Amino acid sequence: MADLKATLRQDAASLQQFVTAIADHCERRNNAAAYLQSSERFFSYIVKLAASTRSFLAQALESRTDFQDLLDLRSDISVLRAGWRFLHGFVKPVLDADTLRLPSSLVLGLTSRFREIPQFSDTEFVIYHTDEFNYFNVKLSVLKPGADRIAGLVSGPSFPDKLGLIGIPYSQASSMFMNCLIPHEMGHHVFGQLSLGLKFKSQLEQELIASFGARLPAEARLQIIERLAFWAEEIFCDLFAVRLVGFCFSLAFVELFDISTVLDENSTYSPARATGKTEFLQYPPDLFRLRQQVAVLQQDNWWSSLQKIDSHYVRTFEAAMALSDKDFGFLELSNFLKNIDPTDVLEAFYVIIPTIFNELDKNTSGIQLGTSGWQSTDKDIALYLRNGIVPSSIRLEASGAITIHPEPISLLNSAYKFYLEGLNDLILNIEDADVTNIADRSKWAKKVEMWTAKAIEDVMLMTGRVS
Numbered sequence: 001m002a003d004l005k006a007t008l009r010q011d012a013a014s015l016q017q018f019v020t021a022i023a024d025h026c027e028r029r030n031n032a033a034a035y036l037q038s039s040e041r042f043f044s045y046i047v048k049l050a051a052s053t054r055s056f057l058a059q060a061l062e063s064r065t066d067f068q069d070l071l072d073l074r075s076d077i078s079v080l081r082a083g084w085r086f087l088h089g090f091v092k093p094v095l096d097a098d099t100l101r102l103p104s105s106l107v108l109g110l111t112s113r114f115r116e117i118p119q120f121s122d123t124e125f126v127i128y129h130t131d132e133f134n135y136f137n138v139k140l141s142v143l144k145p146g147a148d149r150i151a152g153l154v155s156g157p158s159f160p161d162k163l164g165l166i167g168i169p170y171s172q173a174s175s176m177f178m179n180c181l182i183p184h185e186m187g188h189h190v191f192g193q194l195s196l197g198l199k200f201k202s203q204l205e206q207e208l209i210a211s212f213g214a215r216l217p218a219e220a221r222l223q224i225i226e227r228l229a230f231w232a233e234e235i236f237c238d239l240f241a242v243r244l245v246g247f248c249f250s251l252a253f254v255e256l257f258d259i260s261t262v263l264d265e266n267s268t269y270s271p272a273r274a275t276g277k278t279e280f281l282q283y284p285p286d287l288f289r290l291r292q293q294v295a296v297l298q299q300d301n302w303w304s305s306l307q308k309i310d311s312h313y314v315r316t317f318e319a320a321m322a323l324s325d326k327d328f329g330f331l332e333l334s335n336f337l338k339n340i341d342p343t344d345v346l347e348a349f350y351v352i353i354p355t356i357f358n359e360l361d362k363n364t365s366g367i368q369l370g371t372s373g374w375q376s377t378d379k380d381i382a383l384y385l386r387n388g389i390v391p392s393s394i395r396l397e398a399s400g401a402i403t404i405h406p407e408p409i410s411l412l413n414s415a416y417k418f419y420l421e422g423l424n425d426l427i428l429n430i431e432d433a434d435v436t437n438i439a440d441r442s443k444w445a446k447k448v449e450m451w452t453a454k455a456i457e458d459v460m461l462m463t464g465r466v467s
Helices: 002-027 037-059 067-096 104-114 140-154 178-193 196-215 218-245 247-256 286-299 312-321 342-351 353-363 371-386 408-421 423-428 438-462
Strands: 124-130 136-138 163-169 394-396 402-404
Touching (some): 002 067, 067 124, 067 163, 104 124, 104 438, 140 178, 163 178, 196 353, 247 312, 371 408, 371 423, 423 438
16 A cells, blocks of 8 residues: 555656646746737646646545555546646647747638638637648547546646647748648538538448448448548538638649649640549549539639639649549459449449538538629739739729728638739839749749738738737
8 A cells, every 4th residue: 555655646746747847838938929819728728727637636645545546546647647648749839839930810810711600600729830741630529538538537627618729730830822721620620510420421321231231241331431431521621611711722732732743744634644643542532622622613603713824723623623433443442342342332422422512501601602702802902912012901993992901811812813823923023033033933922922911910900800
């Protein structure tokens, strides 16, 4: 008993040091750094949970008198350590993402747009840095139970409601265009909060049973359902992002995954160059995803304008649209189910695509389409950018010389469009700048992003959406 108490005393002290060190990073952070309100909310939660944990550990041995109590405490300390190790992985990445190392105005603009969805009108997102070149949504179904288990043991605060965590590549902290991918991660948040996976899995199971019957054993069917449901989630999140912000997401998607490499030197689709982009593997193939995105772009009236842009990115969309379902394959299945035709599995997946679109429409019914304001301001925003003017307040001569503040979504799409087709006009206006010089193009493309970010920040302030 005495030895066990000594062991627990040491374990409790060790854990308290660990928890204190994490909380100290939140409490004693650099005063020169500023953070978004959502990040401050996260830090406050960590500090309060740490205080409750330390208080619990300080008194843990006082009321433990018998052997079983001590064994239970040992288990509790182990649970607490595991939970704090998990939280530890997020604290520094969030601390690194202060407002000087974060596209703060973009995040605020995207969050404002996201909150137009009635059931998410008070949701916030903490943005953290990741060293992987990808974007991530931390599933609350994974994070919250573990964090709340700590709270249950130490009588501490639960993980904040309506708070999501999204990771972005640290190298893209100042990027405007690439971070148009953030809405996809917001889609994952919606997907999880609304438990859409359960709905898709149920329909997938019905389709697989109808297609294969007893030929597909229950265990194998469950494996396939998990894979297909994951594909459905990725498609939903793509479509959600397009519905939320328009074609700027799709352009960033093409850029991130270098999908335009499917085109040959004449900007024509080349099947030989599309290897890996037409096969269903862990993720749905890039070109299949683009086809679904274009369907929403058409539905929401973005496509006719996007199609006019002379860019290899747009040619990539057109190449994807020219493909049919039969142009995609699922070869991986044959490795563990020899008697099942992979094409039949894909057919079962294709059946639920309309359901994905229906869920998109159902769960975004409260927002206004982004094209409604963009079409009337696009040319004016481009004119301002061409002359190096931040387009936060633009004068619409065609509408009677009225002055308006363009919506963040309008600014993002117009700026990305200008980046693709108008950058030459800007550079030609700059003395000693050369449109053929890569360094010059990079420099002035970055300027366009900076002007757009400033415009979004100004608009958010002038329209009272941030203080």
